[in-house]
Structure formats: C-alpha cells, structure tokens
Amino acid sequence: MQQLRLFFIALQFFTRLPIPRWVGFEPAWLHHASRYFPAVGLVVAAIAGSVYAAAAQVLPPAVAVLLSTAASIYATGAFHEDGFADSCDGLGGGHTRERVLEIMKDSRIGAYGAIGIGVMLATKVAALASLPKLAALGALLAAHPLSRLMACSLIWRMEYARAEGKAKPLAQEMRGGEFAIAAFTAVLPASAVVAAGWLPAFSLAVGLGCMLLATVWFARKFQQRLGGYTGDCLGAVQQLTEAVFYLGVLACLWN
Template identity: 55%
Template sequence: MQAIRRFFIALQFFTCLPIPRWVGFEADWLRHAAGFFPLVGLLIGALTAGTFAAAHLWLPLPVAVALSMAAGAYLTRAMHEDGFADVCDGFGGGWERDRVLAIMKDSCVGSFGLVGMLLLLGLKFACLTTLPVPALVPALLLAHPVSRFMATILIWRLDYARPGESKARAVAQHMSGGDFALAVLSGLLPALALAWRLGLSGRSLCAALALALLATLWLVRLFLRRIGGYTGDCLGAVQQVSEVAIYLGLLATLTP
C-alpha cells in the first residue's frame, strides 16, 4: 500500500492526472517519487500511443503524430520541454556557474530556449513521421519510460547544484540504490519487454538504448563541467534529448 501511495504521489508530481483522495500525502513519499519516474513514463507512453492510434484511424499520419506529441506535453504540463528550454537559455547565455543557474531560474524563455525548442520538437516530429507506421506505437511506449529512466541516473549519481530548497529538490535530493533498482524493475525492463513484444528487434532496442545513454552521458559531462551537478531543468533536458535519441536509434535501424 505504501508503494501504491508513492506511485500516485509521483503521478501527481510529474503529470496533471488526478489521483484518488484516499492516497493522502507525506513528505517522505515525495522523496521516493523519482523511483517511479520511468513507470509514470510508461503510462504517459501508453496514453500518447493510444492518442496516436485513435487519431490515425481518421486522420493523416502527420496530424496523428502532432496530436500524440500535444497529448504528451499536456499530460506533463510541458514540464520537461520547459526544462530543456531553460537549459538552452542558461548554458547558451551564461558562462559562470551562478549566472547559468540564475538564467535557468528565470521564467522567461530567451532566444536560445526558443530556437532549441523549435529544433527539438521539429526533430521529434520528423523522426516520428519517418518511422514505419507499425513501429510508432512501440516507439512511444519505449521512449517515454526509457528517457525518464535516463533522467533518474542524474538523481542517483550526481549532486543537486542549486543551493537551498526547491520543488525539484524535494523529489531529487534523495535517491537510494533501492529507489534506482525500483526504477529499473518498474519502468525500464517492462518498457523494453513491451517494445520487443510489439515487434521492435533486439538490434533496434540496442541502438535506441546506446544513443540515449550517449546523449545522457554527454549532458552529464556538460552539467558537471559548467554547474557541478544538476537541477530540475537538467532532468527535463535529459528526458527530452534522450527521447529524441531513442527515435533516432530506431530510425537508423528500421528504415532502409
């Protein structure tokens, strides 16, 4: 029952989906929410894949893909897209650590963030509309949980860079080995098994995972060098970039 309550707290934190009133709230549950991040991603992947499948029954492929992307952004309140834009602004517009952190904290989106988001969303749309149609549903079911798992690696291994308390720190400051194992067992492994069951080959899965991990490690190196750790915005950036990396890996192995 405690695990169920913690999952619902994670669902409430990472999405706009309602949770039952009987769940209640304790601060300790929020500290363990990151362990359920990939499982929440699996649910989001299922909802976006369902949106695509339903829309594609009546509408052209590009429109169905756009609606699935819109559903994903709506379900998460564009939290991760906003984090990616903030990272683009901070790391593009600042050089010193304190300046980078200050820019990322600003709620306004600058030119770096705007251009970065346009390019990221455009690349995501191009990948999804180019993938073979039978691979789109398993691709969405794979990319959403696995990209969120990549973000949990930062919580598990890196220090939180921003001094003081924040909304993200409440979730991110404590991730034990047990919580990380929970992320693997509840989100990563089921996503891989489901994608394989739905037709993605081992070669495609390996390529997607390899590119997602490479993208994550590159961002980790950047974060450590520039700010000495990570913030909530960095988690959003890792999720978005590794999601696109997964689509690129699938695209490289599934198209002639």
C-alpha cells in the same frame, strides 16, 4: 499500499493528472517517489500511444504524431519541455555557474530556449512520422519510460546543484534499490514491444545506446558548468534522450 502512494505522488508531481484523494500527502514521500518516474512515463506513453493509434486510423502519420505529441505535452503540463528550454537558455547564455543558474530560474524564455525546444519537437515529430505505424507506437511506449530512467540516473549518481529548488525533495536521496525499481519499470515495456514484434531488438538496442551516450554527454556538461544538476536538467535529459531514441530507431529501420 505505500508503494502505490509513492507512485501516485510521482504522478501528481510530474503530470497534471488527478490522483485519488485517499492517497494523501507527506513531504517525506517525495524523497522516495523518484523510483516511479519511469512508471509515470509509461502512463504518459499510454496516453500518447492511444491518441496516435486512434488518429492514425483516419489521418496522415504526421498529423497523428502531432496530436500524440500535443496530448503528452498536455498531460505533463510541458514540465520537461520547459526544463529543456531553460537548460538551453542557461547553458547557451551564461558564462559562470551563478549566471547559468540565474538564467535557468528565470521564467521567461530566450532565443536559445525557443530555438532549442522548436528544433527538439520538430525532430521528434519528424522521426516518429517517418516510422511505420506499429514501430512508431512501439517507440512511444519504450521511449517515454526509458528517457525518464535516464533522468533518474542523474538523481542516483549526481549532486543537486541548488540550495533550494522544486525538484530538490525528489533529489535528496536515491538508493541503488530504488534505481533498480526504476530500471525494471522502464525495461519492462521496452521488452514487451520487442516481444510483440513492434520494434526489432537491434533497433531498440541502438536507440538505447544513443540514449546512454546523450545522458553521459549532458551529465558531463552539467557537472562542468553547474557542479551537479537541477530540475531543469532532468527535463532536458528526458527530452534529449527521448528524441535520440527515435532517431536511433529510425536510422536502423530506414537503412
């Protein structure tokens, strides 16, 4: 029952979806809810995949993907997209650690953020629209949990860069066992789409490899510029790794 509560706390934190009243809330639960971040990704993937599967029956692939993307953004309240845009603004416009953090905390979006999130969304939509229908559906179901696992790896291995912050309660501790739970909930749907024949194992492996490279690159940049990560960094990693997964899968199937 406590594990179910932690899942719902993570769902409430990372999405705008309602949770049952019996769940309750204790501040200490946030410290351990990050283990279910990939499980929240599976819920978002189910929403996006359902919209795509329904829309693709009567609409062109590009329109179906756009509607699917809009559904996932609505479900999460653009939480991760906002983090990506803030990270683009901070890393692009700040020259010192203090200035980068100041820019990232600003609720206004700048040129780097606007251009970055526009290109990011266009890349995801174009990549998914270029995939066969079952492959696109499989990519959605695999990418959302796996990309959130990549974000969890920052919580597991890096220090939080701010003294205070919205994501700090989730970032205070993540043990190896908790990361193992996160990894299991991310790998399970990825394995299922391969077993169902929606994605070839090789294309999934290439997509995952692209995710790992992007995570390492972003983590090194965050460490160099900030000395750690923030909540915006988690959103940035989730968005970037989701996009490069689609690109990796597309590169395999296109060739």
